[in-house]
Amino acid sequence: MALFKSNEVVLYKDSENINNQIAELEELEKAARGSIKNDISKQIAYLKRGNYGEDEIMFQLNYADMDMYVLRDVYVELDGISAQIDYYVITSKLHFIIECKNLFGNITINNKGDFVRTYTYGGKEIREGIESPITQNERHMLVLKKRRMLNAGKIKAAIIERNFPGFTKPLVVLANKKTILNDRYAPKNVKDKVIRADSLVKTIKKMCAASNMPKCNKKEMEEQAKYVLSIHQDNGTDYVKPFRELVEKQNSEAEQNICPRCGGKLVQRNGKRGTFIGCSNYPKCRYTENIQKGE
Secondary structure (H helix, E strand, O other): OEEEEEOOEEEEEOOOHHHHHHHHHHHHHHHOOHHHHHHHHHHHHHHHHHHHHHHHHHHHHOOOOOOEEEEEEEEEEEOOEEEEEEEEEEOOOOEEEEEEEOOOOEEEEOOOOOEEEEEEEOOEEEEEEEOOHHHHHHHHHHHHHHHHHOOOOHHHHHHHHHHHHHHEEEEEEEOOOOOOEEOOOOOHHHHOOEEEHHHHHHHHHHHHHHOOOOOOOHHHHHHHHHHHHHHOOOOOOOOOHHHHHHHHHHHHHHHOOEOOOOOOEEEEEEEOOEEEEEEOOOOOOOOEEEOOOOO
């Protein structure tokens, strides 16, 4: 991880790995066809959406006007359980574990703490339940606490167990500016953990002011940041490789005129909308391809 400075915010940011993978996927998208092309397009949109959400959080933190260390994209794994943390923010009093959600649509949290997303698709209003990001953050918290307790000894482990909830606070930040958060009936312990990006700095300052945890100086904050960096692991997620293999297989099959869906023979057909490539096993297999220009 490289070190960047911006006013009073010190940011430890991972490499440009994701941006590089997006660029590779965009090249693969040009060569892909059919469902594989659609799947690559969805993966690109997913990665770009995640990047945009995290960038929005960093934009807000840059104007916090307070000392803090910010670690972006921290990955910790212990006993087969992993924590993929979007932002780990260290202030003089509290540590914040931030789960970034750049969700499309509006979010309602009901009186049971369930998350429901509402959006419009094809002129129809769609309502669907989504996994609670609070539950995700709780798993992150558990992994971090256990990692701190690892090899700590009984007395130190007991101290960590007792103090961890006091200085480490989870926050779920909705980064999409168009998202409306309806938490009117949400339980207080849920409502306090879910905020919009434009409320992030205000929330951090408010929670720090209300905390009775002892205040750390800048050197102590830096040491804590270096500790988190020391337990960070490079998970090496490769979003490109599986799609590269699929495109290579697809191109190979195309050269042999083999249907990638059922293994049948691809033949040229005529339809209402013109000529296209279809599977010889039609109607059992309905795989089709548009004929590329120049063919």
